Amino acid sequence: MTNGVTATLARPFEHIPDAWRQPLGLTLLIAAAVLFPLVHTNDADIDSMANAAAYAVLALGLNIVVGFAGLLDLGYAAFFAIGAYTYGILSSFQLQPEWSSFWEPFRILGLVHKMAADTGDGSVVRFTLSFWLALPLCAGFAAFWGVMFGAPTLRLRGDYLAIVTLGFGEIVPIVVRNWSDLTNGAAGLNGVSAPKLFGWSFGVNSTPYYYVAIALVALLIFISIRLRDSRIGRAWMAIREDEIAAGAMGVNRTKFKLLAFAIGAAFGGMTGVFYVAKLQTATPEMFGFPVSVMILVMIVFGGIGSVWGVVLGAFILQLLQSWWLEDLTGWLNVLGRAVHSDWLAHIDLVPSIELIFGFILVGMMLFRRQGLIPATRPQTALSFDQQHAEIRRGGFNDLKLQGLGGDVRTGALALEIKGVTVKFGGLTALNNVDLVVPNGGVVAVIGPNGSGKSTLFNLVTGLLDVGDGSIRFHGEEILGLPPHEILTKGIARTFQNLRLFPNLTVMENALIGQHARLTTGVLQAILRPPSTRAEEAAARVWAMEVFAIFGNRLTPRVGQMVAGLSYANRRRIEIARALASRPRILLLDEPTAGMNPAETLELAEQIKSLNMLGLTVLLIEHKLDVVTTLADTVYVLDHGEVIAQGTPAEVRRDEEVLRAYLGRNAQAAAGMAPAGMASVPLPTLGQ
Secondary structure, three states: OOHHHHHHHHHOOOOHHHHHHHHHHHHHHHHHHHHHHHOOOOOHHHHHHEEEEEEHHHHHHHHHHHHHHOOOOOOOOOHHHHHHHHHEEEHOOOOOEEEHHHHHHHHHOOOEEEEEEOOOEEEEEEEEEOOOHHHHHHHHHHHHHHHHHHHOOOOOOOOHHHHHHHHHHHHHHHHHHHHHHHHHHOOEEEOOOOEEEEOOOOOOOHHHHHHHHHHHHHHHHHHHHHHOOHHHHHHHHHHOOOOOHHHOOOOOOHHHHHHHHHHHHHHHHHHHHHHHHHHHEOOOOHHHHHHHHHHHHHHHHHHHHHHHHHHHHHHHHHHHHHHHHHHHHHHHHHHHHHHHOHHHHHOOOOOHHHHHHHHHHHHHHHHOOOOOOOOOOOOOOHHHHHHHHOOOOOOOOOOOOOOOOOOOOOOOEEEEEEEEEEEEEEEEEEEEEEEEEEEEEEEEEEEOOOHHHHHHEEEEEOOOOOOOEEEEEEEOOOOOOOOHHHHOOOOOEEOOOOOOOOOEHHHHHHHHOOOHHOOOOHHHHHOOHHHHHHHHHHHHHHHHHHHHHOOOHHHHOOOOOOHHOHHHHHHHHHHHHHHHHHOOOOEEEEEOOOOOHHHHHHHHHHHHHHHHHOOOEEEEEEOHHHHHHHOEEEEEEEEOOEEEEEEEEHHOOHHHHHHHOOOOOOOOOOOOOOOOOOOOOOOOOOO
């Protein structure tokens, strides 16, 4: 039904070319925002719109934390309070320290005035921080507290993080209420200076505040969209989708979580400045837990992660609370008196706003969980020709895979593992394991389930930090390094159980794989100088080259969400994402698991061709034909120990290997293949 209504509303605009729709819609929106106070001159309604715009800014800030980075924050109003009280204290009569020469430079800058004391003959300081200067300063101060709060707490996840943020959100109003010397306590700050522009004071007129609020919304929408569509935003969304995979793809999880908290807090601090300047007062009750909940409801209602959605949700819910419910109450009272209904004549909907919000949320969860404007849109299905185009297999001479691997078979070691031991309590997962991978070689690790293969991969790639021994990559010790640093050095991996970013597109997954090879920071992401645009374009070109390895399996699907693709294609995307990081060695954890024989053969040929281009490969695999086709050397693990190593032919004949797989006497198993390795017919070594 929802899709039918949407189609009906969109029908009048179908004749407008696609390239014109967004600029035209944006132009109409800006015109409506600019003309609103001129057309609708009711000062109370203009004030309601200004308040709604302020909440839209708050929602944009929390959307970065919750919608982009996936960090549940129930105390966001604390940063709102920090910005408000910082400006309120520095632009009112609350603090009046004794005048001294220390304040003279600040007086020259216009930040303070010298004022006669109320008692005695001395002089005191009158703080006069400009509203326009306070916006960035208080944003920075709130960001500082965002980092200070986030640094010790972001190790927590899920409900634990939510509880801690809730505590922080309660602590700040309590501090404000009890630190009366600084904040005037429960009585609140009074006499906060109104903004001035070219000597003209805004006073209590709602219209100039409305235009300032709309300008802030426009600015922060622009910043949010630029960040979302950049290396920064992709890192946040990777953390939101799968934190472990994000780290393995080179994302410094702690750094980017703190960055999300800092930017979100900056938005809140900036809004606090605007809000207290408009009201010219501040009390602790203005920044309590219900405010944080209301902002979170706005995000869920509008669409988590959707920039335009959270703005629309904030405007609708705030106007519903401050404007529309009052009007609706008045109309119902008039109707009640007309029909002689005492209940309708005295009904008041405004105190029931939280209950109404609850009904709205329940309705959204039942009928439109993605919100009013979803962060992701449905993708166009592939055409018949795209789905049935001829698949190219093997042979990559026509590709331009510069920077991929690059090592040659010199005999030097790419990866050297010595004496590695991993224990989980009383369980020994790896026991004194030695393994070497030569440059340009393909080494396979096989063994029964639970033998420690994936534990070994997790240790090499930094997902475990409990091991003893030594792991050297091109002569450099890497044991104990965090995952993002290991990826930066050139070690990329896939996972036994797929760890993709399902709510992102195929292209976005590949771009996240390149995260460590890109340099765009926050300012570059927002301003997008030519160097940043060139870097982004080059990253997309490289991603398309990697996709071309798999023929038409991925190339036509670059704009589609990963969650909607087949299992085999998701396997290919995970390998492509790892290749996009330009690794010097590729760790593949059962890459053909779940594939049929034809898909297995196709992927094996592609991996072989990549190795021929110079890429070193360390492989975990149960299918012996894949091991035989690809591997130069095979290591066999059992109960965390290496029980055999050698060529595939030598390993197949090893009695210890047969016992490990079959659990019986090797002589009785002569001529038989290991059970866990025979998922497809065994080829001869010559094949």
